[in-house]
Amino acid sequence: MVRAAQRNPSANSVSDRIAGKSLTLAALLVAALILWVVVDVLWQGAGRLSWEFVTTAPSDVGRAGGIAPMLVATMLILAVCLAAATPMAIATAIWLAEFAAAGRALRLSLDVLAGMPSIVFGLFGYVFFVHMLGLGFSILAGGLTLACMVLPVVTRACEESLRALPDGYRLGCAALGVSRAATLWRLQLPAAMPGLAVGIVLGIGRALAETAALLYTSGYVDRMPTSFSDSGRALSIHIFDMSMNVPGGDRGAYGTALVLLVMLIGINAVVFAISTWWSETRLEQA
Amino acid sequence: MNHYEQLVPLHAQSRPVVMDADSGRRDYIVTRALSMHYGERQVLRDISLQVAAGRITALIGPSGVGKSSLLACVNRLTDMLPGAHVNGELRVGGVDASHAATDVIALRRRVGMIFQKPNPFPLSIWNNLAFPLREHGVRAKSQLTEAITTALQEVGLWGEVKDRLHAAALSLSGGQQQRLCMARALALQPEALLMDEPCSALDPIAVGVVEELIARLRGRYTMLIVTHNLAQARRLADDVALLWPRDGAGELVEQGPAAHLFDSPRAAVTAAYLRSERI
Numbered sequence: 001m002v003r004a005a006q007r008n009p010s011a012n013s014v015s016d017r018i019a020g021k022s023l024t025l026a027a028l029l030v031a032a033l034i035l036w037v038v039v040d041v042l043w044q045g046a047g048r049l050s051w052e053f054v055t056t057a058p059s060d061v062g063r064a065g066g067i068a069p070m071l072v073a074t075m076l077i078l079a080v081c082l083a084a085a086t087p088m089a090i091a092t093a094i095w096l097a098e099f100a101a102a103g104r105a106l107r108l109s110l111d112v113l114a115g116m117p118s119i120v121f122g123l124f125g126y127v128f129f130v131h132m133l134g135l136g137f138s139i140l141a142g143g144l145t146l147a148c149m150v151l152p153v154v155t156r157a158c159e160e161s162l163r164a165l166p167d168g169y170r171l172g173c174a175a176l177g178v179s180r181a182a183t184l185w186r187l188q189l190p191a192a193m194p195g196l197a198v199g200i201v202l203g204i205g206r207a208l209a210e211t212a213a214l215l216y217t218s219g220y221v222d223r224m225p226t227s228f229s230d231s232g233r234a235l236s237i238h239i240f241d242m243s244m245n246v247p248g249g250d251r252g253a254y255g256t257a258l259v260l261l262v263m264l265i266g267i268n269a270v271v272f273a274i275s276t277w278w279s280e281t282r283l284e285q286a
Numbered sequence: 287m288n289h290y291e292q293l294v295p296l297h298a299q300s301r302p303v304v305m306d307a308d309s310g311r312r313d314y315i316v317t318r319a320l321s322m323h324y325g326e327r328q329v330l331r332d333i334s335l336q337v338a339a340g341r342i343t344a345l346i347g348p349s350g351v352g353k354s355s356l357l358a359c360v361n362r363l364t365d366m367l368p369g370a371h372v373n374g375e376l377r378v379g380g381v382d383a384s385h386a387a388t389d390v391i392a393l394r395r396r397v398g399m400i401f402q403k404p405n406p407f408p409l410s411i412w413n414n415l416a417f418p419l420r421e422h423g424v425r426a427k428s429q430l431t432e433a434i435t436t437a438l439q440e441v442g443l444w445g446e447v448k449d450r451l452h453a454a455a456l457s458l459s460g461g462q463q464q465r466l467c468m469a470r471a472l473a474l475q476p477e478a479l480l481m482d483e484p485c486s487a488l489d490p491i492a493v494g495v496v497e498e499l500i501a502r503l504r505g506r507y508t509m510l511i512v513t514h515n516l517a518q519a520r521r522l523a524d525d526v527a528l529l530w531p532r533d534g535a536g537e538l539v540e541q542g543p544a545a546h547l548f549d550s551p552r553a554a555v556t557a558a559y560l561r562s563e564r565i
């Protein structure tokens with residue numbers, strides 16, 4: 001008994017140490033993988049990067065010149081996507097979290113949609129936005145298609161963050177005679193904002209990465225778009241095109257990838273900053 | 287000058303309190319043949335409860351018998367609980383409060399509620415009180431200051447927090463949080479307070495402070511306090527009501543002045559319950 005008691009702690013600590021070590025190893029491996037991708041993009045892309053690269057139009061099918069039209073097109077597509085998806089996602093999330101105990105069917109279909117391959121959304125966008133609504137190959141059609149694609153993901157993330165709030169907020173407000181609208185607007189949404197921001201960032205990530213669905217909705221014309229009804233080539237499509245169709249386009253592809261990466265990080269930082277600011281001022285003035 | 291003149295005017299009939307013809311006792315909360323279901327499952331059956339104005343009534347009974355559910359019926363928080371259905375009559379301050387058309391916002395302003403687990407909002411101490419006040423129409427800074435100061439003084443928290451009113455309410459200790467929640471309810475100048483085991487999540491010292499506070503508020507508010515702690519019921523209550531389960535649903539087996547009920551209970555289950563708790 002005594003010996004067992006004495007042996008056990010050391011046996012435990014050995015297996016603990018092995019478990020701890022292997023977890024650390026797994027974490028390091030993942031970190032290394034991510035680092036490798038980032039370093040690769042930095043390494044290969046940095047040489048191509050310059051002020052000129054982001055402010056001029058491409059020439060020689062992208063081998064020379066810059067990516068200004070794609071940068072603008074990408075931002076416009078993302079703007080359309082977020083403008084359409086965010087309000088709808090948040091509204092649906094509120095409804096699911098607050099009012100629809102029986103929203104099972106909707107929740108299930110959102111989860112199915114979230115797992116749908118993007119090419120299916122592209123096909124839907126091509127048929128519905130490009131042809132039926134007559135938007136043609138345009139930034140509007142591409143952005144709306146992406147909105148459909150990210151809507152399920154953003155909605156579910158927003159719903160979860162609303163559900164994660166303590167019940168004491170909802171019931172506490174009700175017991176004080178505070179209306180449901182005021183509870184939502186002044187307390188629940190601001191308190192859930194960090195979670196909502198994560199949902200939106202997830203959506204932005206998917207939207208910026210999307211290539212397939214944009215090919216036949218916003219098109220791949222590499223001219224500078226002048227309106228939402230113009231066709232425009234997203235950065236992701238440009239990367240694809242440069243690396244697959246343009247001999248000697250690799251450097252340009254890497255430079256574009258680096259810009260895309262920086263853009264993703266930058267936009268996410270802005271989203272988090274805005275959400276933190278909004279949440280804090282909102283709660284302050286509640 | 288009352289700073290609540292800007293509040294939603296209360297129902298005109300709300301002031302007079304029911305007069306019971308037999309005893310001359312004024313009851314503020316009265317239920318008659320009230321029953322409640324969660325979905326198919328009945329949790330309360332045929333409850334006829336009277337809570338005397340200005341007195342402390344303790345609602346006791348075993349865990350799961352429906353004490354919290356009964357409190358939720360009184361301020362119609364049941365409207366917010368999925369699957370909850372209530373039947374029967376409910377009068378609060380002489381006003382019928384059991385209809386779908388009842389103004390529940392006004393009802394809840396008159397009947398404050400304190401939860402088992404302190405639930406301050408993720409706001410500053412100041413805003414925990416200012417937020418509901420603003421929602422009820424008190425907007426001027428001077429009126430807010432007066433209402434908030436008074437309420438914090440009333441619960442004995444003023445001295446402890448007056449220098450950090452803009453600190454997060456969640457940074458307070460459990461007992462302070464619970465008193466903050468009481469101040470938040472009192473700031474709306476309610477007529478009654480429903481308290482659901484308000485001390486059960488607190489440490490012994492905080493329990494003493496909150497009990498003292500409840501005793502100090504006696505006479506100013508009608509209080510209905512759920513407790514599973516018979517000693518606490520003895521210390522605080524003027525009247526006691528006992529809920530007991532039968533066929534899975536809580537029934538009101540006995541209610542009356544605390545002294546009568548504790549010393550010479552009429553119902554056999556009451557006597558048995560009191561004896562079991564004393565061991």
Ligand SMILES: Nc1ncnc2c1ncn2[C@@H]1O[C@H](COP(=O)(O)OP(=O)(O)O)[C@@H](O)[C@H]1O
Binds near residue numbers: 348353356367
């Ligand atoms: N929201 C709810 N939905 C379904 N059943 C509930 C809900 N809240 C409580 N109950 C059930 O109703 C019964 C009474 O609960 P409650 O009123 O909390 O009892 P007490 O406060 O006396 O412990 C319990 O059996 C409990 O499981």
Ligand SMILES: [Mg+2]
Binds near residue numbers: 353354355482
């Ligand atoms: Mg309870």
